[in-house]
Amino acid sequence: MSVEKNDDPDDSSxxxxxxxxxxxxxxxxxxxAKADSVLKExxxxxxxxxxxxxxxxxxxxxxxxxWDEFQKHIAASERTDIRMRQTxxxxxxxxxxxxxxxxxxxxxxxxxxxxxxxxxxxxTSHVLRGVPLLDQVxxxxxxxxxxxxxxxxxxxxxxxxxxxxxxxxxxxxLHAAGLGxxxxxxxxxxxxxxxxxxxxxxxxxxxxxxxxVLYRVTSDxxxxxxxQRHLLGGKIVERLCITxxxxxxQFFEIYGDVAFFNRQNRIALxxxxxxxxxxxxxxxxxxxxxxxxxxxxxxxxxxxxDEVSRAKLRGRGGGGFPTGKKWAxxxxxxxxxxxxxxxxxxxxxxxxxxxxxxxSDPFNVIEGMIIAGxxxxxxxxxxxxxxxxxxxxxxxxxAIRRCREYGILxxxxxxxxxxxxxxxxxxxxxxxCGEETALIHSIEGERGQPRVRPPYPTESGLWDKPTVINxxxxxxxxxxxxxxxxxxxxxxxxxQSGGTKVFALAGKVTHTGLVEVPLGSTLxxxxxxxxxxxxxxxxxxxxxTGGPAGGCIPAASLDLRIDYxxxxxxxxxxxxxxxxxxxxxxxxxxxxxxFMKFSEDESxxxxxxxxxxxxRMSEILExxxxxxxTLDDLEKLNRLGNLIKKASLCGLGRAAPNPVLSTLExxxxxxxxxxxxxxxxxxxxxxxxxxxxDPEKCVGCTLCAKNxxxxxxxxxxxxxxxxxxxxCVKCGRCFEVCxxxxxxxx
Amino acid sequence: xxxxxxxxxEEVRAAAQAALTEPIVRYIEQCNAGPEPASQLISVLHKVQxxxxxxxxxxLDAVAQLLQIPAAKVAGVASFYHFFRLQxxxxxxxxxxxxxxxYVKGAERVAQRIMDELGITWxxxxxxxxxxxxxxxxxxxxxxxxxxxxxxxxxxxxxxxQVPAILEKYLERARQGPAA
Numbered sequence: 057m058s059v060e061k062n063d064d065p066d067d068s069s070x071x072x073x074x075x076x077x078x079x080x081x082x083x084x085x086x087x088x089a090k091a092d093s094v095l096k097e098x099x100x101x102x103x104x105x106x107x108x109x110x111x112x113x114x115x116x117x118x119x120x121x122x123w124d125e126f127q128k129h130i131a132a133s134e135r136t137d138i139r140m141r142q143t144x145x146x147x148x149x150x151x152x153x154x155x156x157x158x159x160x161x162x163x164x165x166x167x168x169x170x171x172x173x174x175x176x177x178x179x180t181s182h183v184l185r186g187v188p189l190l191d192q193v194x195x196x197x198x199x200x201x202x203x204x205x206x207x208x209x210x211x212x213x214x215x216x217x218x219x220x221x222x223x224x225x226x227x228x229x230l231h232a233a234g235l236g237x238x239x240x241x242x243x244x245x246x247x248x249x250x251x252x253x254x255x256x257x258x259x260x261x262x263x264x265x266x267x268x269v270l271y272r273v274t275s276d277x278x279x280x281x282x283x284q285r286h287l288l289g290g291k292i293v294e295r296l297c298i299t300x301x302x303x304x305x306q307f308f309e310i311y312g313d314v315a316f317f318n319r320q321n322r323i324a325l326x327x328x329x330x331x332x333x334x335x336x337x338x339x340x341x342x343x344x345x346x347x348x349x350x351x352x353x354x355x356x357x358x359x360x361x362d363e364v365s366r367a368k369l370r371g372r373g374g375g376g377f378p379t380g381k382k383w384a385x386x387x388x389x390x391x392x393x394x395x396x397x398x399x400x401x402x403x404x405x406x407x408x409x410x411x412x413x414x415x416s417d418p419f420n421v422i423e424g425m426i427i428a429g430x431x432x433x434x435x436x437x438x439x440x441x442x443x444x445x446x447x448x449x450x451x452x453x454x455a456i457r458r459c460r461e462y463g464i465l466x467x468x469x470x471x472x473x474x475x476x477x478x479x480x481x482x483x484x485x486x487x488x489c490g491e492e493t494a495l496i497h498s499i500e501g502e503r504g505q506p507r508v509r510p511p512y513p514t515e516s517g518l519w520d521k522p523t524v525i526n527x528x529x530x531x532x533x534x535x536x537x538x539x540x541x542x543x544x545x546x547x548x549x550x551x552q553s554g555g556t557k558v559f560a561l562a563g564k565v566t567h568t569g570l571v572e573v574p575l576g577s578t579l580x581x582x583x584x585x586x587x588x589x590x591x592x593x594x595x596x597x598x599x600x601t602g603g604p605a606g607g608c609i610p611a612a613s614l615d616l617r618i619d620y621x622x623x624x625x626x627x628x629x630x631x632x633x634x635x636x637x638x639x640x641x642x643x644x645x646x647x648x649x650x651f652m653k654f655s656e657d658e659s660x661x662x663x664x665x666x667x668x669x670x671x672r673m674s675e676i677l678e679x680x681x682x683x684x685x686t687l688d689d690l691e692k693l694n695r696l697g698n699l700i701k702k703a704s705l706c707g708l709g710r711a712a713p714n715p716v717l718s719t720l721e722x723x724x725x726x727x728x729x730x731x732x733x734x735x736x737x738x739x740x741x742x743x744x745x746x747x748x749x750d751p752e753k754c755v756g757c758t759l760c761a762k763n764x765x766x767x768x769x770x771x772x773x774x775x776x777x778x779x780x781x782x783x784c785v786k787c788g789r790c791f792e793v794c795x796x797x798x799x800x801x802x
Numbered sequence: 803x804x805x806x807x808x809x810x811x812e813e814v815r816a817a818a819q820a821a822l823t824e825p826i827v828r829y830i831e832q833c834n835a836g837p838e839p840a841s842q843l844i845s846v847l848h849k850v851q852x853x854x855x856x857x858x859x860x861x862l863d864a865v866a867q868l869l870q871i872p873a874a875k876v877a878g879v880a881s882f883y884h885f886f887r888l889q890x891x892x893x894x895x896x897x898x899x900x901x902x903x904x905y906v907k908g909a910e911r912v913a914q915r916i917m918d919e920l921g922i923t924w925x926x927x928x929x930x931x932x933x934x935x936x937x938x939x940x941x942x943x944x945x946x947x948x949x950x951x952x953x954x955x956x957x958x959x960x961x962x963x964q965v966p967a968i969l970e971k972y973l974e975r976a977r978q979g980p981a982a
Contacts, residue, residue: 112941112943113942116943117946149945149946405901405902405903408942482844484844485883486882487939501842502879503879660882787911793963
């Protein structure tokens with residue numbers, strides 16, 4: 057397709073011409089109406105909705121079988137008012153499959169870890185008889201579902217008025233009205249995102265579930281009205297209603313009762329778990345492409361760049377380069393053929409937020425890209441997606457096709473005269489392709505090796521043309537910035553960087569999943585308050601951020617405010633947002649070795665410091681964990697690490713030593729224990745541990761001996777067994793199978 | 803440019819088609835008709851691998867011929883990316899996720915158990931041709947760590963002790979007959 061013929065924005069007047077604006081408006085109204093009618097037809101007659109999560113993680117947990125089982129039940133019941141909906145994933149990984157049931161007039165209920173047996177119970181009890189299963193609700197069990205829940209926005213950025221309201225007048229008035237927690241549940245939430253409509257600190261927003269009513273509360277009188285007329289009288293107080301959309305309102309209408317979610321801000325993830333990722337009609341229904349329409353009607357690409365600059369949006373791929381500045385550089389390039397790339401080569405092990413966004417809300421990312429394309433007057437955009445994400449690829453393909461059908465992509469987008477199209481290019485499992493120049497080479501069909509910058513891609517990128525590359529999450533924030541304003545976005549976050557960041561919380565943490573919080577939140581809030589700390593009563597030792605390019609932050613620094621600059625100062629990086637929690641059972645030397653091996657394997661081989669240096673560092677770490685390290689080795693690691701950082705060609709090499717250098721700094725004692733005492737304090741490094749059977753506890757059940765692969769465990773039935781240390785390979789199987797805790801790891 | 807016509811395209815195409823398949827050849831011709839055909843090399847290799855399961859020398863040669871890219875470069879690209887396999891694999895591909903979350907939750911011990919059970923190591927295929935063991939950087943399902951993917955099926959929160967039962971399920975399938 058040849059679409060490289062956009063009218064040059066420099067030639068057109070920046071002011072909106074009425075004819076173009078009205079043409080775009082009427083075209084948008086037309087496609088919206090079309091989407092509405094399709095949607096209406098699809099949901100007509102539906103009263104009860106069952107929504108089932110559908111994403112790679114949900115499928116892995118068994119959501120496809122759950123979907124089929126519900127369908128069978130619906131067919132067998134011969135009910136025509138029950139509809140199934142698929143949604144993406146909410147980012148609540150450890151509790152999947154997640155199923156939502158909404159019955160009119162009742163609180164929507166979200167169930168966790170649903171399997172076939174539970175489907176039957178949910179269907180017969182909740183769907184057919186209206187009795188929710190309180191033991192199975194997400195993060196439950198709960199004792200009772202009250203008829204009303206008030207979600208009170210208590211963001212500290214808005215002066216924390218919400219908390220005072222909950223503790224003060226609201227509690228008193230509810231008590232006076234005789235509304236106990238069994239009638240009205242009051243929940244404090246971090247941010248409903250309605251602050252885009254307000255001056256900071258002017259009011260408190262209160263969302264009433266299940267009625268989906270958002271109130272603007274400024275006085276005690278307002279509270280009285282809500283209690284008397286709405287909660288007791290069942291009538292909506294029109295005077296206080298906010299009818300405008302807010303960023304995360306719809307999300308909290310469904311998931312507001314879950315603590316894991318209501319302590320987050322949902323902007324980039326605001327549609328995750330809310331909309332059907334394969335339905336452009338649903339996306340329209342949730343104000344999809346409104347931001348694009350606004351931008352096209354305004355006919356001023358520079359205004360888009362200004363808005364994004366005002367938002368203080370910084371690159372979410374990890375580098376943190378100001379997005380507005382990057383776009384301005386691309387837009388200022390002399391060459392008029394420009395390209396846009398979405399970097400969806402999520403290579404960091406332990407990061408999965410891009411996958412989740414692409415699988416759960418692909419249209420949002422595409423809308424962000426079209427807006428960026430317009431700002432740059434680029435005609436072609438590329439999705440560079442890793443081949444390991446087949447479902448994400450399938451959903452983007454579908455989304456692109458649907459956008460073309462609706463005239464959102466292709467020639468003359470929404471009748472604006474601007475033409476833009478997207479294509480998908482697959483990665484092939486090379487971590488280095490996350491680096492922008494390597495990524496460009498890969499799209500060109502070459503080996504993914506980086507080159508020296510400058511020239512930067514904004515000047516000379518894909519096929520030597522000016523190219524802007526942004527991460528998935530960066531684009532996902534753009535529609536919200538346009539809709540709700542750059543000023544609002546910049547207020548969330550810190551002085552230097554606006555908005556939220558999505559973190560993929562995994563490892564030794566109770567609640568694994570996606571967590572979106574304002575930049576400037578503390579690690580403690582993310583890991584302890586939202587993540588629930590380490591499971592099994594263990595102690596958190598460190599937080600690894602930024603993947604192989606990042607570092608380990610010790611638990612003592614949990615009050616660190618998360619921002620690009622603070623993490624850098626702490627010896628780590630923001631990276632794409634992977635956050636792996638390590639507990640007392642994890643050996644920091646072993647973790648450093650793991651990442652160094654990763655970087656060694658992924659080094660493209662082009663420059664010597666990275667290719668040879670990572671190999672040497674790996675060898676030293678291997679030696680240390682094998683109990684053959686010396687004090688001199690620690691000094692060598694430090695020297696070599698700093699050298700690689702200085703001398704490598706690209707970001708991979710320059711960041712590869714970070715995991716080692718940061719652990720050397722913060723966990724020096726552990727390194728010392730390995731080299732001077734030949735001891736692994738976390739008892740993880742096999743060469744430095746041994747297994748012994750406690751004769752006091754051993755009952756002689758023979759289970760260990762049966763499972764020993766060598767075999768090296770001797771003993772007769774009902775008598776204590778003994779491990780022959782000379783033959784033991786330290787596989788740890790006896791330790792795992794013993795039911796009496798008689799095997800000790802020393 | 804040479805003056806004598808040595809257009810042997812039909813011959814090249816026929817030879818390439820013998821090594822590849824008709825749909826793949828058509829796909830390459832589509833790429834050739836579009837902008838920057840050489841940039842489609844990786845997507846062509848993906849198509850070839852998804853059909854044959856690996857990239858053999860004949861296939862790489864045929865791709866080079868049809869896209870008019872030097873064979874050395876095609877081989878260079880194919881060997882650069884981890885996703886491409888240059889040898890055939892067994893009936894089932896076991897893919898142990900070696901991402902950070904899986905690593906700290908014991909993926910290595912799971913992998914070791916698989917190696918013990920099958921007597922193979924990374925990249926190898928078991929003697930009976932049923933399993934090939936591979937490691938993956940990160941499957942992006944960290945919340946379910948440790949994760950083992952066998953063909954397209956994901957096994958979540960796998961412990962070493964579950965390994966024999968999981969493998970047995972696939973051995974049973976292999977005994978029931980070849981893949982459909």
